[in-house]
Amino acid sequence: MTTEAIENTEKAELAPTEHTRNVQHYRPNVDIIERASELTVLADMPGASGDSIDVDFENGMLTIHGRVNPREREGATSLLCEYGVGDFYRTFQVSEKIDAGKITAEFHDGVLTLHLPKVEGAKPRKIAVRAK
Amino acid sequence: MTLIPWRGKQHDEDTGSALSAPLHQLRSEMDRLFDRFFGGSLGFMGEPFGRAGAWMPSLDVSETETDITVRAEVPGVDAKDIDIQVSGQVLTISGEKKESTESKGENYYHAERSFGSFRRSVQLPTSIDAEKVSAEYKNGVLLVQMKKEKGAVPKRISVRSVKD
Numbered sequence: 001m002t003t004e005a006i007e008n009t010e011k012a013e014l015a016p017t018e019h020t021r022n023v024q025h026y027r028p029n030v031d032i033i034e035r036a037s038e039l040t041v042l043a044d045m046p047g048a049s050g051d052s053i054d055v056d057f058e059n060g061m062l063t064i065h066g067r068v069n070p071r072e073r074e075g076a077t078s079l080l081c082e083y084g085v086g087d088f089y090r091t092f093q094v095s096e097k098i099d100a101g102k103i104t105a106e107f108h109d110g111v112l113t114l115h116l117p118k119v120e121g122a123k124p125r126k127i128a129v130r131a132k
Numbered sequence: 133m134t135l136i137p138w139r140g141k142q143h144d145e146d147t148g149s150a151l152s153a154p155l156h157q158l159r160s161e162m163d164r165l166f167d168r169f170f171g172g173s174l175g176f177m178g179e180p181f182g183r184a185g186a187w188m189p190s191l192d193v194s195e196t197e198t199d200i201t202v203r204a205e206v207p208g209v210d211a212k213d214i215d216i217q218v219s220g221q222v223l224t225i226s227g228e229k230k231e232s233t234e235s236k237g238e239n240y241y242h243a244e245r246s247f248g249s250f251r252r253s254v255q256l257p258t259s260i261d262a263e264k265v266s267a268e269y270k271n272g273v274l275l276v277q278m279k280k281e282k283g284a285v286p287k288r289i290s291v292r293s294v295k296d
Contacts, residue, residue: 110207110272
């Protein structure tokens with residue numbers, strides 16, 4: 001997977017470089033877990049909804065994009081504003097061989113869970129050693 | 133800077149409060165040191181203690197003339213694990229984000245998400261009607277809506293212009 005350094009656990013702002021929608025983008029915090037048969041990606045994306053999230057896997061690049069509606073605050077005065085509201089966007093270079101056709105995704109309580117099953121050949125195979 | 137009450141010169145000698153100014157300075161210096169070490173939302177040394185340590189959800193508070201709205205980003209928490217209390221003018225949100233526990237044969241490549249219990253209190257600008265608090269949790273965002281107490285809603289008083 002990527003070797004990008006993890007510096008902080010706060011939701012980090014991304015520089016608005018290559019996006020066409022004029023909203024702030026944030027990098028979701030993720031956990032990536034390798035299991036014997038799959039990679040599991042968990043991403044905290046509070047405020048996104050299941051049908052507003054796009055997951056793409058192409059040429060070993062996994063892209064997560066969750067659209068979040070901006071704050072609606074008509075006539076209200078902000079007293080405390082500790083987090084920004086904007087889209088979630090993050091890409092990963094996946095080095096493991098993934099069976100792209102079998103990728104599944106769920107979204108519950110603001111957490112996106114991706115299951116990336118490994119290609120059959122990439123799964124570890126146990127070879128039993130027989131004692132003579 | 134601390135405001136030191138000015139006391140007449142004659143008091144300084146008999147109460148020994150000539151020391152008070154340096155003591156105040158020392159005290160505020162210590163306060164600043166403590167603030168530097170323990171202040172900030174990230175806690176000591178700017179990093180949360182370990183993965184199971186406490187974490188603080190980010191809050192967003194806004195008000196209109198009649199309502200106060202508090203939002204908090206708490207992804208991955210079960211709605212029944214969130215506890216909301218109002219006491220006086222203080223709203224307290226606490227809960228626990230549970231980690232999925234199947235750790236057999238797992239390798240973590242990234243571990244950025246926080247788990248564990250959290251607790252945040254926020255001082256509200258006015259007193260609220262405790263009977264009219266509603267809370268909903270949707271897509272990882274907690275929304276608490278409160279109505280200001282009748283006496284706290286500002287009343288507009290129009291000014292008449294009077295001619296002589």
